Amino acid sequence: MVRLSDRLSCVAGLIPPEGAVIDVGTDHGFLPVYLVENCPGRRVGASDINPGPLAHARESAERYGVEERIEFYLSDGLASCGAGWDAVVMAGMGGETMADILAAAPFPLEGVKLVLQPQSKLREVERYLEGIGFGLSAARLALDAGRMYVSFLASFGERSRSLAEALFEGRDPRLFEYLAAEAARLRRAIDGMERAHGTPEGLLEAREELSRINTMMEEIKRW
Ligand SMILES: C[S@@+](CC[C@H](N)C(=O)[O-])C[C@H]1O[C@@H](n2cnc3c(N)ncnc32)[C@H](O)[C@@H]1O
Numbered sequence: 305m306v307r308l309s310d311r312l313s314c315v316a317g318l319i320p321p322e323g324a325v326i327d328v329g330t331d332h333g334f335l336p337v338y339l340v341e342n343c344p345g346r347r348v349g350a351s352d353i354n355p356g357p358l359a360h361a362r363e364s365a366e367r368y369g370v371e372e373r374i375e376f377y378l379s380d381g382l383a384s385c386g387a388g389w390d391a392v393v394m395a396g397m398g399g400e401t402m403a404d405i406l407a408a409a410p411f412p413l414e415g416v417k418l419v420l421q422p423q424s425k426l427r428e429v430e431r432y433l434e435g436i437g438f439g440l441s442a443a444r445l446a447l448d449a450g451r452m453y454v455s456f457l458a459s460f461g462e463r464s465r466s467l468a469e470a471l472f473e474g475r476d477p478r479l480f481e482y483l484a485a486e487a488a489r490l491r492r493a494i495d496g497m498e499r500a501h502g503t504p505e506g507l508l509e510a511r512e513e514l515s516r517i518n519t520m521m522e523e524i525k526r527w
Pocket residue numbers: 328329330331332351352353354357379380381382394395396397401405
């Protein structure tokens with residue numbers, strides 16, 4: 305059986321237990337291998353834009369004897385992956401690439417669950433998802449090789465809530481650490497905006513988010 309890193313385990317834990325699932329930008333293919341090993345009979349896809357990583361994914365599947373059970377696609381995002389996917393997973397890519405891939409999806413995303421672990425531009429991904437009617441159903445943190453990773457499950461029509469709120473609702477054990485770093489980031493951003501003339505766009509929003517985070521940190525101290 306394949307053993308996932310803490311980072312990928314966190315992603316796997318957010319994938320709905322049933323339905324067809326595709327890992328876009330799969331590279332080594334460990335996640336699809338894990339999914340077929342742990343959910344026999346499930347339709348699982350693995351795609352990558354580059355032939356080298358896709359070959360790497362095939363090799364992993366062969367090593368674990370599951371190559372017949374995974375559909376492999378050489379594809380830019382979802383463009384050449386067919387349809388019928390109930391969940392789309394993307395991890396280890398920048399947030400902008402993820403948003404571009406979703407924007408170019410050749411099928412409607414409304415019924416599709418999205419499990420994402422962006423390496424950058426988290427806020428932009430959140431905003432993009434909100435703009436297309438998706439909200440965060442759950443979020444989790446993973447600490448892997450000294451770096452904190454945020455993963456979340458987004459669903460169409462879900463109530464809008466920030467990543468911090470979704471993590472708070474899930475009582476993530478690493479939440480205080482994450483919020484402290486977020487609060488520091490927001491304070492730096494607010495200081496910069498306050499030094500600018502006028503009322504820069506985003507200042508009010510950043511102050512509100514900082515206030516919510518401070519309240520959550522106080523609440524966590526009482527858990
Ligand atoms: C850093 S690896 C991440 C691998 C794995 N998902 C993980 O989290 O460990 C990123 C992979 O995404 C692929 N990729 C980048 N842009 C892509 C796109 N537009 N469509 C599909 N794959 C893409 C790259 O070729 C690379 O193999």
